[in-house]
Amino acid sequence: MMNDFYDPDTKPLFTPEDFYGSKRDYADICIVIFSREIYTHLLDHFECVKCGEMTGCNMNTPIYLFEYNGKHVAFYLSAIGSAVASHNVIESNWLTGAETFIMFGSAGTLDSSKTDGRYVVPSRAYRGEGMSFYYAAPADYIKINGADKVAECFEEAGIPFVAGPVWTTDAFYRETERLVTDRRNEGCIAVEMELAGVQAVCDHYGWHLYDFLETGDVVDVDGYDRATLSEANHDIRKLTAAFAIIDKL
Numbered sequence: 001m002m003n004d005f006y007d008p009d010t011k012p013l014f015t016p017e018d019f020y021g022s023k024r025d026y027a028d029i030c031i032v033i034f035s036r037e038i039y040t041h042l043l044d045h046f047e048c049v050k051c052g053e054m055t056g057c058n059m060n061t062p063i064y065l066f067e068y069n070g071k072h073v074a075f076y077l078s079a080i081g082s083a084v085a086s087h088n089v090i091e092s093n094w095l096t097g098a099e100t101f102i103m104f105g106s107a108g109t110l111d112s113s114k115t116d117g118r119y120v121v122p123s124r125a126y127r128g129e130g131m132s133f134y135y136a137a138p139a140d141y142i143k144i145n146g147a148d149k150v151a152e153c154f155e156e157a158g159i160p161f162v163a164g165p166v167w168t169t170d171a172f173y174r175e176t177e178r179l180v181t182d183r184r185n186e187g188c189i190a191v192e193m194e195l196a197g198v199q200a201v202c203d204h205y206g207w208h209l210y211d212f213l214e215t216g217d218v219v220d221v222d223g224y225d226r227a228t229l230s231e232a233n234h235d236i237r238k239l240t241a242a243f244a245i246i247d248k249l
Contacts, residue, residue: 005133016094019055025097026051026065027074029246032089032103032198037234039077042066052095054088063092068246074098081170082129082197089198093207100208100249102242103198106232107166107190108175108219110183119161119241120190120213121154123147126183128169131197135204141165142199146210150245154212157244161212164189168196177221191219210245214238 017023033039042048046066051074054061063076074096078088089101109115124141127133132142147163154161167183169175170193183191195211202209216232218225 006137016091020094023094023097024052027072027096027098029071029073029100029102029249030092030096030098031073031075031242032078032101033075034078034080034105035234036077038236038239041236042075054091054095061088063095068243071246073246080193082131082168082194083170085194086131086197086201089201101202102245103209103211104238104242105192105213106216106229107192107213108217109190109215110180110219111189112218114162114164114189115215117160119154119159120166120215121147121150121161121163122166122195122211122213123163124165125196125199126165126167126188127196128167129197132200135200142196144199144211146208150210150212153245153248159241159244162189166195167191169193175219180219180221190215212241
C-alpha cells in the first residue's frame with residue numbers, strides 16, 4: 001500500500017506557482033519556528049520586514065526577513081504536524097527563495113539518561129507519519145543528512161548534544177506502550193511530530209535541512225511526565241544554537 005503513495009515518474013498537477021505566481025528570491029536561509037514566544041522574540045529584537053505570506057482558508061502565515069552577519073534570514077511560525085509543516089517549508093521556499101532550512105522544536109524523550117541537559121541531533125527519523133511516503137521511496141527510516149553538520153557546529157560552539165535516531169509521529173495521543181517500546185528497542189531516543197516529512201520534502205527538492213530538538217516531556221511506559229514541556233517549547237536559548245549553525249553555513 002505504501003508503494004502507491006510514491007510517484008517519482010509523473011508530474012504534479014499543480015504547484016505553488018498556481019497559488020502565488022512567480023517564485024521570489026529574498027532569503028539565503030529560513031528558520032522554521034514552532035514557539036510563538038521565540039517567534040515574538042525575533043520580531044522584537046531584530047529589524048524585521050514582512051517579505052511574504054502563506055495563505056489558507058482558515059489562517060494566513062506571514063514570513064519575515066532580517067539580516068544576520070551578512071546573511072538574509074527568513075522565518076515564520078510553523079504549523080505543527082508533519083504534513084502541514086512540510087507544506088509550510090515548500091511554500092516558504094517559493095515565497096523567499098531559501099533552500100537552506102534550520103528547524104528546531106521540542107520533543108518527548110524516550111531515554112532521559114541520554115537526552116537530559118543536551119539537545120538532540122537526529123541522525124535518522126522513523127517514518128511514523130504519512131507525508132514522507134509521498135516524497136521518498138518506502139522505508140522505515142529516513143536519513144537526516146544535515147546531522148553531521150549540526151553536530152560539528154555544536155561541538156565547535158560548546159553546545160551539549162546527543163546524536164541518535166528519533167521517531168516522527170503526527171498521531172498525538174497514539175504513542176502506545178507497544179509503539180514506545182518498539183522504538184526504544186530500535187534505539188530511538190526522542191519522539192517528535194515533523195522531521196521525517198520535512199526531510200523527505202527537502203531531499204526531493206534538493207534543499208538542505210539542519211534540525212535539532214530539545215526534550216521536554218518524558219514518554220515512558222512506566223509513566224508520562226510533562227513537567228518541563230513548556231520550557232522546552234519556548235526556550236530562547238535554542239536561537240543561540242540556531243545562530244551557531246548559521247555562522248558556519
